[in-house]
Amino acid sequence: MSDDVELVLRSTRVITPGGTRAASVAVAAGKIVAVLPHEAEVPAGARLEDFGDDVLLPGLVDTHVHVNDPGRTEWEGFWTATRAAAAGGITTILDMPLNSLPPTTTVDHLRIKQDVARGKAHVDVGFWGGALPDNVKDLRPLHDAGVYGFKCFLSPSGVDEFPELDQEQLATSLAEITGFGGLMIVHAEDPHHLESAPQKNGPKYADFLASRPRDAENTAIENLIAQAKRLNARVHVLHLSSSDALPLIAAAKAEGVRITVESCPHYLTLTAEEVPDGASEFKCCPPIREAANQDLLWDALAAGTIDCIVSDHSPSTADLKTGDFATAWGGISSLQLGLPAIWTEARKRGHNLEEVTRWMSTAPAALAGLAAKGAIEAGRDADFAVLAPEETFTVDPAHLHHRNQVTAYAGKTLHGVVKSTWLRGTQIADHGTPTGPTGRLLERQN
Numbered sequence: 001m002s003d004d005v006e007l008v009l010r011s012t013r014v015i016t017p018g019g020t021r022a023a024s025v026a027v028a029a030g031k032i033v034a035v036l037p038h039e040a041e042v043p044a045g046a047r048l049e050d051f052g053d054d055v056l057l058p059g060l061v062d063t064h065v066h067v068n069d070p071g072r073t074e075w076e077g078f079w080t081a082t083r084a085a086a087a088g089g090i091t092t093i094l095d096m097p098l099n100s101l102p103p104t105t106t107v108d109h110l111r112i113k114q115d116v117a118r119g120k121a122h123v124d125v126g127f128w129g130g131a132l133p134d135n136v137k138d139l140r141p142l143h144d145a146g147v148y149g150f151k152c153f154l155s156p157s158g159v160d161e162f163p164e165l166d167q168e169q170l171a172t173s174l175a176e177i178t179g180f181g182g183l184m185i186v187h188a189e190d191p192h193h194l195e196s197a198p199q200k201n202g203p204k205y206a207d208f209l210a211s212r213p214r215d216a217e218n219t220a221i222e223n224l225i226a227q228a229k230r231l232n233a234r235v236h237v238l239h240l241s242s243s244d245a246l247p248l249i250a251a252a253k254a255e256g257v258r259i260t261v262e263s264c265p266h267y268l269t270l271t272a273e274e275v276p277d278g279a280s281e282f283k284c285c286p287p288i289r290e291a292a293n294q295d296l297l298w299d300a301l302a303a304g305t306i307d308c309i310v311s312d313h314s315p316s317t318a319d320l321k322t323g324d325f326a327t328a329w330g331g332i333s334s335l336q337l338g339l340p341a342i343w344t345e346a347r348k349r350g351h352n353l354e355e356v357t358r359w360m361s362t363a364p365a366a367l368a369g370l371a372a373k374g375a376i377e378a379g380r381d382a383d384f385a386v387l388a389p390e391e392t393f394t395v396d397p398a399h400l401h402h403r404n405q406v407t408a409y410a411g412k413t414l415h416g417v418v419k420s421t422w423l424r425g426t427q428i429a430d431h432g433t434p435t436g437p438t439g440r441l442l443e444r445q446n
């Protein structure tokens with residue numbers, strides 16, 4: 001080991017790109033400089049952190065977080081969101097362009113958000129831009145200013161200041177973004193299917209589910225694939241819920257269409273059958289579907305048709321979760337709970353932590369082009385989560401660092417306790433208690 005090593009992190013179970021092994025990870029100046037044998041000698045002057053049999057995995061990368069700051073800070077904010085992330089083993093988040101005021105749709109707006117985030121970030125924070133019907137001219141400047149790609153909706157977003165694109169506007173924006181090598185990330189629900197679905201107010205989850213049919217997702221994804229193919233555009237499907245769209249996606253990938261897909265802990269661990277009537281903390285769009293649908297989503301993760309699992313953490317105040325599924329705010333809070341929620345279900349289904357690491361760290365980092373994140377190997381940032389995978393805990397909303405302690409996971413007993421989280425070699429959370437803030441604001445490099 002070289003002389004400038006400051007820190008050595010040791011575990012009998014380190015998850016590396018080459019597999020899980022006993023190792024000592026040497027850190028200098030916030031970077032991993034070597035992954036060494038478990039019993040490697042600790043250099044003079046370096047501190048040893050020995051985690052025993054707890055698992056050392058790369059810090060999670062959550063590319064789908066609605067921080068809502070500034071503008072809707074009663075829903076969330078950079079301070080609270082990044083503390084929740086740190087407590088949950090996440091070391092990098094990318095903030096969605098909408099639900100904040102202003103939305104991230106011009107460079108000026110991006111700078112406003114960065115100014116607000118500065119000094120509050122407990123984890124590293126990057127930003128997505130937004131593609132609106134009237135901001136095509138802003139896309140290139142936003143790309144040059146360091147956003148990681150652009151989000152658009154194909155159906156109403158839920159907030160007036162972030163209108164959706166029709167197919168023609170999508171084509172225009174996609175062509176522009178493709179021209180400078182950018183990425184479009186898409187909320188894929190087709191507005192015509194939503195309009196023609198039965199819309200019923202009230203507390204019944206079945207009515208809400210019927211109002212957001214699978215066909216809305218399937219058609220939007222089919223259209224998106226066609227556009228991506230025609231323009232050779234790079235596109236990403238956000239929060240996939242409908243398993244019916246999987247064959248389309250698999251075929252497109254096999255054909256070489258540049259498409260990636262994410263799903264979220266709620267689609268993968270919660271089912272329509274278990275949502276109590278009136279429990280609008282379970283409302284999100286697209287909706288949580290049936291258990292049989294969920295089985296197919298897991299198969300698609302295993303097959304690589306779905307690339308990543310990210311939170312789509314989209315909180316609101318408790319009063320907006322009205323109990324009426326038609327009018328309640330749609331969005332599920334899970335930033336702090338994503339890793340244990342997914343691990344609990346993954347282990348039941350025979351998946352291991354290497355796969356979970358790929359889905360929740362390596363693949364999201366690759367999606368956004370975060371080359372310093374997503375793996376324990378020399379040259380990457382020294383970002384880690386330390387997990388006791390066999391330990392369990394029961395979700396108590398009072399222990400969440402989210403600004404609003406509303407969660408669909410309340411009372412669930414989950415496997416996987418995050419013992420600590422590390423960002424560039426500095427501990428940023430200890431047994432659920434964040435320290436810091438030492439996060440940085442990230443901008444896309446190249």
Ligand SMILES: [Zn+2]
Pocket residue numbers: 064066096312313314
């Ligand atoms: Zn979202």
